[in-house]
Amino acid sequence: MSQQVRVRFAPSPTGALHIGGVRTALYNYLFARQNDGVFVLRIEDTDQTRYVAGAEDYIYESLEWLGLIPDESPKVGGNYGPYRQSERKDLYRQYVDQLIEQGHAYYAFDTDQELEAMRERLKAAKAKNLSYNAITRRQMKNSLTLDAQAVQELMDAGTPYVVRIKMPLKEEIRFQDRVFDWVKAHSSTLDDKVLLKSDGMPTYHLANVVDDYLMKITHVIRGKEWLPSSYLHVLLYEYLGWGEQRPEFVHLPLILKPSGEGKLSKRDAQEYGVPVFPLEYHDPKSKEILTGFREEGYFSEGLINFLAFLGWNPGTEQEIFSLKQLVSDFSLDRIGKSDPVFPVDKAKWYNQQYLKEMEDSRILAMMKSRAQHQGISLPDWEDAKFTALVDLMKDRITFPGDILEEASYVFQAPESYDEKTLKKKWNEVSSAFVKDLKDTFAKDEGAWEAEHIKHLLQDLIEKQELKFGKVMAGVRLAVTGLGGGPDLMVVMELIGKEETLARMEKALSELNK
């Protein structure tokens, strides 16, 4: 009987969920769904000093927007709760005691100053390793150097202490990672990491191992930044007697800045014009507003597709995958080892692909919300008219909000005329044609619809023995102020007859000065 797959996404609520975290959540989700497993959300809030109010809600909202809904979480509960580490505080103590009893951990009473002094001393001695480890702990104030009575006295006096793991001096630690295969490290290069902090909270390392065990996690899928501390985790599983049940490790390559220097960070959003967060985030501390993929006009489906391909690929030439397809085709074995640079252009390309297939109503809703977000007021049109505009622009934009800019002339008469087009295309012929066209329109009593407008235009062109191409640029310039754009007949229909005539009139008087 093979056990049920259980994976967890374990962010820490210290701010906005980073896009790298979103990818980790996605891979966990895909793997869980594919194996009819369980996707757990665990909140790792053991650092009370870094806790940020609202960060947890931000995580839920982000996952919801993306459709990556956890099966078990602080919000919906589950059989292995609580799912917030701060609420599990009392659980960890017994495992710490067990480790101390078995001689795998010890109390340490060193103050910050003493720790600092130790590092200074080592630095002065040109030591290679500045850490609290199997060698240096012999000179420090801990339950290995102090006798039992001294330790008891310190405890009784309420002296703050931490519990550290007693790292073996000479031992090779190795494990098989699903992505990196066999990796190994020597214990002499590792340090005596703190397991229990002086406030009684566990550190990440202890809480993580204990919770993964208690929550019956079968696969730990997380960022590669954890690879170096995995050796410590492996040791902990063994010391706690859980070596056999240790989950499989799957370390994901890190997403690098567009410049390739270092991992993608908060600052890069401004620098490269790419969001780094799924949703807009209002930092309660710095008061900064950090832009999100959602607000920038990215579709969640496209973002998921893009993110899935950042480190994974199906081995075929198919690029477009729905979440459902990803669930069936995803495989841990096809995750790459090297860190990808965040490919900004590709993120946009994916969005464009999804936009082309998207229903107009959804694009329209996003366009409207973008307008509101930007403080742009839209005319009081019926949705059908807006939809026609969306349809007109769909093929030439990347984000729904692009319509606002690219087709701004639909909402507002041009205030200036494109210099280049003016120089090249505005001449006596086009000027005369615009005037005649205006008169034709004015006299006509037919319905003001693109088809009909086209007829009027064609008739006039024929009558004057002109060519479409010769004359259209001038008309477009007069109506939109630009040298290019979508089907002009539809544009004229959208802005209305009256406005079209007014614009032609204005162009004739302004451009012929």
Next chain:
RNA sequence: GGUCCGUUCGUCUAGGGGUUAGGACGCAUCCCUUUCACGGAUGAAACACGGGUUCGAUUCCCGUACGGACUACCA
């Protein structure tokens, strides 16, 4: 500095002892078109370097270089 991990077009990547080293983004040219875009076609563009192993290495091994992560009572 130390430890761990990585290295195929500018970028995301496929491949893997003998291939014209494949695709995508971006770029360029051409076609379509009332212009811009979409679409279509074509093109430029890569196995970091040095040693081995081998009949043969981009692929396997070892070094070097470069890059990244970690090195907190942060996760």
